[in-house]
Amino acid sequence: MQVALKIWRYDSSSGERALREYEIDAPDEATLLDCLDIVKDRHDGTLAYRKSCRMMICGSCGMRMNGAAVLACKTRMYEIAQAGEVPVISAMGNLPIVKDLVVDMDPFWSKFKAMKPYLQPGYDVPQDGREYRISQERMNVIHKEALCINCGCCVSECNAMESDPEFLGPQALAKGMRFVGDPRDAATVERLEQYSGPHGIWECTRCFFCNERCPKGVDPRDAIAKLGAEAISNGIDRDMGAKHAKWFIRSTETTGWLRETELVPKTQGIVSSVKQMKFAMGLIKHNKAGLAFPPHVARDVGEARNLHKLVKEQDRQGAMGHVQGERALARLAHGHSGEETLDEIYERQGAFTRPYLPGEGSAGGQGSLTQADVTPGEEPTKKPGGGA
Amino acid sequence: MKTVAYYKGCLASLSAKELDTSTQALAPRVGLELVELESVTCCGAGDIHEAEPDYYLHLNARILAYAGQVADTLLTVCNVCTLNLRQANHMLQGDADLLDRVNENLKTVGVPEYRGNVEVRHLLWEIAEGEGYELLKQAAHKGLKGLKVAPFYGCQILRPSKIMGFEDPDRPWSLERIIEACGGEAIDYPAKIKCCGFPIIQAREETAMGELIQPVEQALEAGADVMVTPCPLCHLSLDAWQSKLEAATGKSFKLPILHLAQLVGVAAGLEESELKFKRHIVDPRPALEQLQV
Numbered sequence: 001m002q003v004a005l006k007i008w009r010y011d012s013s014s015g016e017r018a019l020r021e022y023e024i025d026a027p028d029e030a031t032l033l034d035c036l037d038i039v040k041d042r043h044d045g046t047l048a049y050r051k052s053c054r055m056m057i058c059g060s061c062g063m064r065m066n067g068a069a070v071l072a073c074k075t076r077m078y079e080i081a082q083a084g085e086v087p088v089i090s091a092m093g094n095l096p097i098v099k100d101l102v103v104d105m106d107p108f109w110s111k112f113k114a115m116k117p118y119l120q121p122g123y124d125v126p127q128d129g130r131e132y133r134i135s136q137e138r139m140n141v142i143h144k145e146a147l148c149i150n151c152g153c154c155v156s157e158c159n160a161m162e163s164d165p166e167f168l169g170p171q172a173l174a175k176g177m178r179f180v181g182d183p184r185d186a187a188t189v190e191r192l193e194q195y196s197g198p199h200g201i202w203e204c205t206r207c208f209f210c211n212e213r214c215p216k217g218v219d220p221r222d223a224i225a226k227l228g229a230e231a232i233s234n235g236i237d238r239d240m241g242a243k244h245a246k247w248f249i250r251s252t253e254t255t256g257w258l259r260e261t262e263l264v265p266k267t268q269g270i271v272s273s274v275k276q277m278k279f280a281m282g283l284i285k286h287n288k289a290g291l292a293f294p295p296h297v298a299r300d301v302g303e304a305r306n307l308h309k310l311v312k313e314q315d316r317q318g319a320m321g322h323v324q325g326e327r328a329l330a331r332l333a334h335g336h337s338g339e340e341t342l343d344e345i346y347e348r349q350g351a352f353t354r355p356y357l358p359g360e361g362s363a364g365g366q367g368s369l370t371q372a373d374v375t376p377g378e379e380p381t382k383k384p385g386g387g388a
Numbered sequence: 389m390k391t392v393a394y395y396k397g398c399l400a401s402l403s404a405k406e407l408d409t410s411t412q413a414l415a416p417r418v419g420l421e422l423v424e425l426e427s428v429t430c431c432g433a434g435d436i437h438e439a440e441p442d443y444y445l446h447l448n449a450r451i452l453a454y455a456g457q458v459a460d461t462l463l464t465v466c467n468v469c470t471l472n473l474r475q476a477n478h479m480l481q482g483d484a485d486l487l488d489r490v491n492e493n494l495k496t497v498g499v500p501e502y503r504g505n506v507e508v509r510h511l512l513w514e515i516a517e518g519e520g521y522e523l524l525k526q527a528a529h530k531g532l533k534g535l536k537v538a539p540f541y542g543c544q545i546l547r548p549s550k551i552m553g554f555e556d557p558d559r560p561w562s563l564e565r566i567i568e569a570c571g572g573e574a575i576d577y578p579a580k581i582k583c584c585g586f587p588i589i590q591a592r593e594e595t596a597m598g599e600l601i602q603p604v605e606q607a608l609e610a611g612a613d614v615m616v617t618p619c620p621l622c623h624l625s626l627d628a629w630q631s632k633l634e635a636a637t638g639k640s641f642k643l644p645i646l647h648l649a650q651l652v653g654v655a656a657g658l659e660e661s662e663l664k665f666k667r668h669i670v671d672p673r674p675a676l677e678q679l680q681v
Contacts, residue, residue: 159543160595162599202592203591205596205599206544212549212557224438225434240591241588248439258430264590282628282631283403300498303498307447308443311443321441321442
């Protein structure tokens with residue numbers, strides 16, 4: 001096939017920047033990375049880009065195509081070429097460009113290192129001399145976070161980081177959740193304190209670009225939400241973002257709707273909100289703020305209050321209350337016709353590995369060999385599709 | 389007429405009442421019969437999802453259950469409500485065990501069962517295609533006479549696309565199509581799909597303002613007379629915080645921000661008593677009068 005590309009060339013030593021167009025002949029199955037290889041080998045040896053594994057494992061070839069971060073090795077060009085499109089290829093965002101498509105990853109790695117991205121063990125060694133076992137339910141909480149390959153596609157598009165370059169960002173925070181959610185780790189509280197700093201969890205602006213761009217399905221925004229839930233359930237809620245979130249809960253229990261007027265003092269405290277008085281007066285003038293008389297109360301709001309009490313008692317605290325959503329999202333990610341069972345979807349070619357789903361397998365509900373092993377009288381069961 | 393369960397959400401109930409009145413006035417003209425839900429609460433706005441996710445799920449299941457009593461479609465007028473409700477709905481519809489557990493709890497507190505029968509749709513989607521779009525073209529008889537309108541989508545009606553799924557999150561078309569059907573000229577600028585900063589505007593105002601300035605500046609540079617958004621939270625930051633942007637940069641912006649239902653409402657000839665432009669911080673009326681819309 002004939003592939004045409006426009007590539008932003010950049011030389012940081014001279015500051016020169018130019019959009020160059022290339023037309024190449026490539027095999028039908030070529031990816032963007034294959035096309036760049038052809039450009040470099042046969043047309044222009046000065047083109048710079050990173051690559052290594054060519055199979056979506058090393059995370060080296062993150063770059064932008066038409067403004068959206070992609071892994072070049074995951075992006076097939078056939079349909080784009082057939083449609084006659086000439087995509088614009090450029091370096092990732094939010095990181096300084098060294099040359100052409102190569103960015104300086106130092107700021108990325110320094111945030112990564114700041115998360116202490118390694119296990120700080122502190123768990124009771126089982127008395128029977130066996131290895132420490134984690135329930136599948138707990139593993140599910142960090143299943144997606146553990147898929148990260150550090151490519152930087154999420155960071156490239158992070159809207160909060162564009163505004164505050166010091167924001168820890170989606171990759172580092174998702175990595176943080178991978179350890180906060182690990183029951184073997186002893187530093188949960190210290191981690192949550194650290195991640196709740198001025199450039200941490202509560203600076204995420206919920207633009208969801210990270211979830212949209214991640215080529216591995218990590219869903220970093222979901223990881224940040226889990227960190228928020230973990231912080232609050234551990235009582236680490238001094239940050240204005242945490243107070244803001246808690247006020248929503250209080251509102252739904254009392255009037256049902258957000259108590260907007262009280263949100264500022266409840267989030268920022270009295271002193272800061274007094275400083276906002278001039279701004280607030282402007283809003284009041286246009287009926288944008290002020291106390292509603294009579295207060296706007298949802299009918300049957302007692303039901304919401306009772307629901308809150310009930311789920312509190314059921315104690316799915318912190319990230320454990322976060323529906324991991326594999327069952328629902330697998331249906332979406334792989335295109336569900338409405339007829340197929342989940343097993344059939346996972347058996348499709350190219351489907352993700354089937355994750356554990358609650359309520360499956362043995363009567364004990366864990367469905368894994370290890371759990372059957374520790375439950376007297378339970379026969380070992382096999383996960384659908386084989387496995388251990 | 390298509391009967392829909394109408395979920396106003398917090399802002400249209402309180403600080404953005406103009407969104408509610410313009411939506412109510414516009415609805416019959418685009419073939420929608422709104423049945424307002426009264427027993428429902430806030431969706432949690434992403435905040436409860438982040439603070440207590442299990443409560444978030446139950447709270448949204450309760451809203452869906454009440455909606456399911458009156459219609460198959462739950463109509464939203466806010467991006468954040470749309471994402472929160474759709475996200476909960478996908479989880480409940482896709483997992484029978486989860487739906488059973490949540491329904492058991494709903495039953496305990498006296499809420500009707502949620503049968504998984506509701507689809508959550510934003511007003512934008514209802515009028516951007518199909519019957520709603522055909523009726524919109526007829527309703528917009530007064531036209532916008534070439535008014536240059538900057539579409540601002542905001543985040544949570546586009547992403548995550550596996551939950552939203554209406555249009556390409558990088559190349560959306562729905563607002564542009566509606567602007568043009570109303571006789572306006574849709575202008576293009578890169579930040580139209582980016583964040584307005586609202587979720588962190590109280591906890592991290594400076595970071596939020598760094599996001600907010602992008603659509604405002606870019607839209608004005610591209611020649612926008614007004615901006616339109618389908619989200620009352622985007623509206624609040626773009627409209628109310630614009631004065632803070634002006635104070636911080638020393639520039640004058642004065643870009644009027646319209647709710648989607650207001651923009652279509654202008655083209656459909658709604659009255660000021662329904663549009664309520666006087667509730668805006670940046671008054672859109674001079675821009676609209678100047679062009680004799």
